[in-house]
Amino acid sequence: MHEMLRIRLFEERVLDEFSKGRLFGTTHTCIGQEADAVGVIGALRRSDIVFSNHRGHGHYLAHGGSMHALAAELMGRSTGVSGGLGGSQHLHFPGFYSNGVQGGIVPCAVGMALAEKRKNSGAIVAVFLGDGTFGEGVIYESFNIASLWKLPVLFVVENNGYAQTTPLSANFRGDFSLRFKGFDIEVDEFDTTDVVAIREAAKSIVTSVREMGGPRAMLLHTYRFSPHSKGDDIRDPAEIEHHRQFDPIVLMHARLADEEYDDALNAARNEICQAFEQAETDAWPDPAALLDAREELLKG
């Protein structure tokens, strides 16, 4: 539960740092969607694999990624989780991978599931897709292969209703569930932002993927309060306000004693302050290291 607060406050800090011009490139925050990351990844083992997308900070933190290393990555420091080479969308630590190209991660995740199956490692792969990603053809090739070869992969769809600024109604026709069922992949649909409900359901789905060895899908209808990236929100403020009643943090708060909530809030604030303060004083990466990398890549 406290994990959701860490993610929420981290993402708010990220937007704040961006507005001050202290981060590089772009970022895609998951404010409002925290229950998906925490609910699903909380049902995984640390030895399982998570493959995430452009909106991946929540997945990263939920799977145990270092907050300082993520803050440092966004600030372009040498201590960043990808040494400042990857940035927000390209994060890796053992068992966690992300790439910001829509859909292309899905066959990679399926290949990882094949590798783990062959090694009998018992690990499964959870790959996160957004609603917008359903426009990419390669995901359907991947669903087919995962089902055909009975691979231990969990497809997690976070449908937040918007592909960047384009509403679902303008880029999607048909039914998410049927797209999985058409490949004989069992799919469970959730119209909730309650992390407890998602976690409980995810536990049995993950167990089934692990024990039966075949793919499953979770379809999570959610909403993001933050813009797609930074200044690109054209949604009606009334619509965003309407969804605030389903804010996963609000739902969670109602379950906790005030004292426990305040403790979690303070702990998260402290951790985030430390992460960003440390990152800000960390060294910049040395461009001279690029010369070595270039030489390495140029060896034929």
Add this chain to the structure above:
Amino acid sequence: MSTVLQALNEAMHEAMARDERVLFLGEDILDPYGGAFKVAKGLSTSFPDRVLTTPISEAAIIGVAAGLALRGMRPVVEIMFGDFLALAFDQFLNHACKYRWMYHDQVRVPMVVRTPMGGRRGYGPTHSQCTEKYFLGIPGLRVVAANALCDPKGLLLKAIFSDDEPTLFVEHKLLYLSRLGQVQQAGKLEITQPNSSFLYPTVSARVVGAPTVDVTIATYGYMADLVLEAIWRLAMEQEIFAEVIIPTCLSPLDAGPILNSFRRTGRLLTVEEGSISLGWGSEVLSRIAEEVPRGRHLVARRLGAWDLPIPSSRPLENAVLPSVQDIFDATMRLVAQ
């Protein structure tokens, strides 16, 4: 005398026997069919659980291979025609070739994508291209081309086991039938392998007993067979002697052996089957041009296919693709320049 096809098939058998981590994926690769060009023959019979015939899904197959490689396997993929690599370009450019770099050197992606390339079989515009051209210069990708002089079996085994980078392994369709050792046995040409720090070898060839060399010809893959035929004719009919430099790694390019030869001859011809503009030869020529010493001239020419889609009808296809006669003529022009 065995063929390049047999050598590549043997390499695949040896690789799968040697290491359980080698998985082989591709379309129609199971016996009794054994793949469109038969490099896969016998593999699914010998290694039934590690040879995976796939749906017609080039992007997913290559993505799956990248995922396998990231998790400790050494996958080999066969793409039925090099033209179909276009369907998987994102998987090369934004995935397989990026992971090692963008994850700060923490991962490796040791995968080999083998594919037949090239024309001269009348397959027409979408089944005859040398698409390796579009994969040159991608940081993190190796593009390797087999030829008949350079132990194709050892080359493929090297790509599978000694190279941790994603590798595109180019096999020209007509090269499959080339006979190994034929050139060496005929005794007309002297074949040597210049020293190089690069993983993949370069070979050089010249007419035995050539008094001097007049021109350097840089080429790769199946075109080397045609170039060797042309330089023999040039020597016999015109007393023009060429030194042929044949790299196996097209990108990144080891320009050293080409440059060394050029320093002796002062003339350079590049020969490739792909369309001429902005191709491999253009890069070779640029690399040499940058090294020409003050006061020396660079006399050079590129030969490749016309900048057109490959026609199907034989007389049209023959016109578009570079022939032995074209190499002969281009060399004559270069030497006369």
